[in-house]
Amino acid sequence: xxxxxxxxxxxxxxxxxxxxxxxxxxxxxxxxxxxxxxxxxxxxxxxxxxxxxxxxxxxxxxxxxxxxxxxxxxxxxxxxxxxxxxxxxxxxxxxxxxxxxxxxxxxxxxxxxxxxxxxxxxxxxxxxxxxxxxxxxxxxxxxxxxxxxxxxxxxxxxxxxxxxxxxxxxxxxxxxxxxxxxxxxxxxxxxxxxxxxxxxxxxxxxxxxxxxxxxxxxxxxxxxxxx
Numbered sequence: 001x002x003x004x005x006x007x008x009x010x011x012x013x014x015x016x017x018x019x020x021x022x023x024x025x026x027x028x029x030x031x032x033x034x035x036x037x038x039x040x041x042x043x044x045x046x047x048x049x050x051x052x053x054x055x056x057x058x059x060x061x062x063x064x065x066x067x068x069x070x071x072x073x074x075x076x077x078x079x080x081x082x083x084x085x086x087x088x089x090x091x092x093x094x095x096x097x098x099x100x101x102x103x104x105x106x107x108x109x110x111x112x113x114x115x116x117x118x119x120x121x122x123x124x125x126x127x128x129x130x131x132x133x134x135x136x137x138x139x140x141x142x143x144x145x146x147x148x149x150x151x152x153x154x155x156x157x158x159x160x161x162x163x164x165x166x167x168x169x170x171x172x173x174x175x176x177x178x179x180x181x182x183x184x185x186x187x188x189x190x191x192x193x194x195x196x197x198x199x200x201x202x203x204x205x206x207x208x209x210x211x212x213x214x215x216x217x218x219x220x221x222x223x224x225x226x227x
Contacts, residue, residue: 008045012038017049025118025217026051028210031058031082036065043070043084052089054117055082056110056210079109079209083117091121093224095216096146098136098163100129100153103178108152110209111174111216118217119226130158140166147223148216152209154178157189164198170219173203174212 006018020026029042039055039062046053047070055062063075063082073084095115099108105126112122125143128135136159143149144167151160152174160173173196175189182188186206193203204211 008049010041010045013042015042015045015049017046017051020051025214026054028114029053029055031055031062031080034062036062039066040069047084047086050086052087052117053082053084054114056080056114058082076109076113078106079111079113080106081110081113083113089117089119091116091119092226093220094121094123094146095148095150095213095220096123096125096143097150098125098128098139098143098152098159100127100151100155100157100159101178102127104152104154104174104176107174107176107207107209107212108150111150111152111213112209114210114213115217115220118214118221120217120220128159129153130162133162136162143167144169147220148172150174150212150216152176152212154186154189155180155183157192160193160201160203161196161198164196164201169200171198171201172212172216173201174209175203175206177207 008015016027043053058080067073075082097108097112115122125139149171151163153159154176157175160171164171173193175186175193177186190206
């Protein structure tokens with residue numbers, strides 16, 4: 001460990017234990033491309049530092065390896081998110097997470113788990129896409145009660161624009177890699193969201209539910225007066 005205790009050097013990784021003090025939120029562990037042994041060591045060090053731990057893009061195999069070593073560990077299979085909770089999480093405000101279809105749920109679940117881990121309440125409105133837009137209209141008054149909206153959609157990605165045109169709160173557009181060939185694995189949705197004429201939209205990268213949830217949490221907690 002460095003003398004200033006800003007990070008812990010475990011050889012293959014340098015764990016940023018100062019991030020919570022510096023930025024208000026702890027470091028997340030990107031599980032993809034890491035071995036089970038590496039994850040066990042990382043989770044062990046963070047646990048011993050008395051931290052809550054979140055791991056994204058985790059496989060079932062990785063979860064099984066961690067579950068054998070740690071109590072109080074939880075896995076969201078759809079969102080591929082692992083959480084290890086040691087300190088009580090006090091949640092505030094409300095984030096509305098919407099999807100165009102059921103195919104967008106994995107990215108939305110990653111966003112939801114992230115937002116809840118970092119301290120936000122979440123309400124989910126799944127499968128309310130524009131091909132059956134009456135489903136969105138049925139929920140729009142409830143969605144308006146949130147402090148921020150995440151709109152996850154693939155195909156042409158129009159859901160974010162439609163919602164932003166109907167609410168007075170910030171919308172975070174989350175393009176997903178759902179769609180047929182010409183959707184180019186989420187590129188068409190990304191470009192639609194970037195080119196939206198509706199004001200008040202921010203766009204994260206394709207399938208980046210973590211960043212959508214993290215950013216929405218920052219906005220929600222600021223509005224709620226927590227940060």
